[in-house]
Amino acid sequence: MNGPLDYLGRWPLRLWLGVVGLFLYAPLAILVIFSFNDSKRTFIWRGFTTRWYTVLFNDTELLMAFGNSLTIALISTLISLVLGTLVALLLWRFRFPGKAGVEGLLALPIVVPEICLGVAFLVFFSAVLPWPTDLAWPLNLGVIIIAHVSFSFSFVALVVRARLASFDRDLAEAARDLGASEAQIFRDIMLPHLRPGLVAGGLLAFTLSLDDFVITFFTSGPDTVTFPVKVYAMVRFSVTPEVNAASTVLIVLTAGLTALALKLQSSETAKKAG
Amino acid sequence: MSKPPIIRFENVTKAFGKVIAVDDVTLDIPEGEFFALLGPSGCGKTSLLRLLAGFETPTQGRILIDGDDVSRVPPNRRPVNMVFQNYAVFPHMSVAQNVGYGLKVDGVAADERAARVADALALVKLEGLGARTPEQLSGGQRQRVALARALIKRPRVLLLDEPLSALDARLRDAMRAELTQLQQKIGITFVMVTHDQHEALAMACRCGVMDQGRLQQVATPNDLYEYPTSRFVADFIGQVNLFESRVEADLPDHAIVTARDLDLPVWIDHGVNAAPGTAVCLALRPEKIELHKRGDETALAPRVGSPSGYNQAAGTIRHINYLGSTSTYDVELASGRMVTALRSNLTRRGREDFALGEAVWLAWHAASPVVLPA
Numbered sequence: 001m002n003g004p005l006d007y008l009g010r011w012p013l014r015l016w017l018g019v020v021g022l023f024l025y026a027p028l029a030i031l032v033i034f035s036f037n038d039s040k041r042t043f044i045w046r047g048f049t050t051r052w053y054t055v056l057f058n059d060t061e062l063l064m065a066f067g068n069s070l071t072i073a074l075i076s077t078l079i080s081l082v083l084g085t086l087v088a089l090l091l092w093r094f095r096f097p098g099k100a101g102v103e104g105l106l107a108l109p110i111v112v113p114e115i116c117l118g119v120a121f122l123v124f125f126s127a128v129l130p131w132p133t134d135l136a137w138p139l140n141l142g143v144i145i146i147a148h149v150s151f152s153f154s155f156v157a158l159v160v161r162a163r164l165a166s167f168d169r170d171l172a173e174a175a176r177d178l179g180a181s182e183a184q185i186f187r188d189i190m191l192p193h194l195r196p197g198l199v200a201g202g203l204l205a206f207t208l209s210l211d212d213f214v215i216t217f218f219t220s221g222p223d224t225v226t227f228p229v230k231v232y233a234m235v236r237f238s239v240t241p242e243v244n245a246a247s248t249v250l251i252v253l254t255a256g257l258t259a260l261a262l263k264l265q266s267s268e269t270a271k272k273a274g
Numbered sequence: 275m276s277k278p279p280i281i282r283f284e285n286v287t288k289a290f291g292k293v294i295a296v297d298d299v300t301l302d303i304p305e306g307e308f309f310a311l312l313g314p315s316g317c318g319k320t321s322l323l324r325l326l327a328g329f330e331t332p333t334q335g336r337i338l339i340d341g342d343d344v345s346r347v348p349p350n351r352r353p354v355n356m357v358f359q360n361y362a363v364f365p366h367m368s369v370a371q372n373v374g375y376g377l378k379v380d381g382v383a384a385d386e387r388a389a390r391v392a393d394a395l396a397l398v399k400l401e402g403l404g405a406r407t408p409e410q411l412s413g414g415q416r417q418r419v420a421l422a423r424a425l426i427k428r429p430r431v432l433l434l435d436e437p438l439s440a441l442d443a444r445l446r447d448a449m450r451a452e453l454t455q456l457q458q459k460i461g462i463t464f465v466m467v468t469h470d471q472h473e474a475l476a477m478a479c480r481c482g483v484m485d486q487g488r489l490q491q492v493a494t495p496n497d498l499y500e501y502p503t504s505r506f507v508a509d510f511i512g513q514v515n516l517f518e519s520r521v522e523a524d525l526p527d528h529a530i531v532t533a534r535d536l537d538l539p540v541w542i543d544h545g546v547n548a549a550p551g552t553a554v555c556l557a558l559r560p561e562k563i564e565l566h567k568r569g570d571e572t573a574l575a576p577r578v579g580s581p582s583g584y585n586q587a588a589g590t591i592r593h594i595n596y597l598g599s600t601s602t603y604d605v606e607l608a609s610g611r612m613v614t615a616l617r618s619n620l621t622r623r624g625r626e627d628f629a630l631g632e633a634v635w636l637a638w639h640a641a642s643p644v645v646l647p648a
Contacts, residue, residue, distance in 0.1 A: 171362050171365075173349070173358070174358055174423075175364070177327060177349050178350075178376035178423065180350060180375075180379045192366040
């Protein structure tokens with residue numbers, strides 16, 4: 001039997017792997033490497049330093065943008081999880097007139113170009129439902145959170161719905177037969193089955209929110225700048241290693257979160273098996 | 275029966291839209307009985323079980339358990355528990371958690387729960403496997419978990435939906451005996467749904483045969499086989515040869531019936547309560563048909579309990595189906611009709627007694643044919 005790596009003896013496949021690696025990971029590696037560059041100009045290596053991280057952690061504006069991004073991501077993820085799961089359950093469990101329409105509408109935020117959504121939110125929140133600008137943190141982030149929920153809950157709903165499709169309804173009936181109420185069935189039987197879908201959907205919503213630029217750009221105000229919007233503003237003047245450092249922190253954070261989620265998942269499976 | 279039945283269906287009808295799954299079923303099941311619902315797929319037997327469990331509510335009629343009308347009571351408040359066809363063991367819980375789940379949702383304290391789980395596991399012979407997860411169990415063990423999980427609630431009635439259909443043949447036979455013993459040991463009323471007549475006949479005290487939503491006959495396995503009351507039941511349970519017939523004479527001590535495909539009339543050793551000329555259906559089981567060599571015709575009549583000239587037919591063996599302990603012989607009559615006879619292979623060379631293409635006499639006892647409405 002050939003393992004997948006045995007095929008690497010053939011040069012076209014090696015080349016392919018090299019090209020994939022080059023375009024997928026080399027930019028990230030270079031970004032990280034140059035965050036340690038002891039130079040104001042990014043593209044010439046002048047020696048190793050961590051001073052850009054010091055600069056970064058003293059840049060209150062960037063830190064605030066970062067804090068805003070995390071807050072928005074966290075809150076919009078939680079709301080998206082609840083909303084998305086409810087919609088998925090609705091579509092899974094019930095038959096009702098207009099169900100096909102609801103399913104179509106659910107996919108809309110995924111297929112509509114982000115730029116259109118961004119403009120739509122801009123118009124909506126300025127003309128139809130003006131959001132007060134002088135609210136205290138984090139209420140001033142409300143507009144962005146609403147915008148993020150409106151597109152990320154669709155992803156959660158789709159992931160959870162796919163997971164629900166493999167749910168054995170007999171399990172729910174068996175639990176009911178044994179005396180469980182609807183709430184107990186949901187907590188004891190359905191939620192454990194849905195957990196991988198919820199984790200995946202949550203991660204998706206979190207990262208979608210964290211790195212969203214287009215929609216956020218149209219919905220953020222002067223006091224509600226998020227990290228991607230701030231980085232964009234900084235890059236417009238010059239790409240400094242500080243931007244690299246900030247991006248590196250973001251990469252480490254998201255990669256770390258994903259690794260954590262995967263580890264939690266696998267330890268759960270291991271516990272079950274052992 | 276002086277005691278009221280534990281289960282009573284009163285004119286229960288269940289319709290799903292225009293489809294009538296259960297059609298006007300009235301049935302009493304006494305306490306402690308092992309009752310089997312038998313029928314072809316789509317006959318409504320599973321719907322009847324689900325009505326009893328509470329997963330469906332009757333469109334018409336009432337269901338009483340212990341004299342209480344439970345027609346509208348949800349499944350989690352009925353004194354019945356069910357073993358599902360695919361067992362529906364909760365995959366993310368250990369065996370002990372599965373078995374104890376019904377007690378947990380009832381708020382039974384942890385220490386009492388642990389004791390009862392241990393008892394229940396012992397009852398189904400799964401001692402010491404409480405920490406296992408369902409995926410570490412075999413199909414048979416998973417079924418025992420489902421059984422323990424239902425029995426731990428001490429239900430008044432245990433419902434079993436095709437309990438043996440997912441097991442392999444050898445395990446099925448063992449489990450058949452074990453379920454029967456378990457039922458006798460704990461004395462709970464069992465209601466089982468099955469499409470397998472051998473299962474129903476071997477395990478149940480009484481069987482109800484269903485077809486097209488209707489209960490066709492409720493009887494002991496023996497009565498169901500030997501005294502079917504309809505063509506459907508005679509045909510569905512076991513093998514049978516059916517003859518379109520007509521009553522010629524009906525007297526208190528015997529009746530004479532002629533069948534279209536039989537040259538000689540049939541003598542029946544009891545009255546049939548039908549006027550001469552009535553069209554009836556004659557049912558004859560293969561094992562009740564004797565095969566005889568040509569040449570000893572005269573010896574036949576006294577042996578089959580009728581005057582000579584009755585209860586026999588000449589034919590030719592067209593097909594022999596060797597089954598090991600028995601063989602079935604498809605015999606073509608003069609009318610062209612094929613009749614199946616079954617014969618035990620009493621000696622090791624028994625099969626060679628009759629050969630393919632051999633001309634034979636078929637004969638049957640006057641007590642063997644069943645006269646059914648046409």
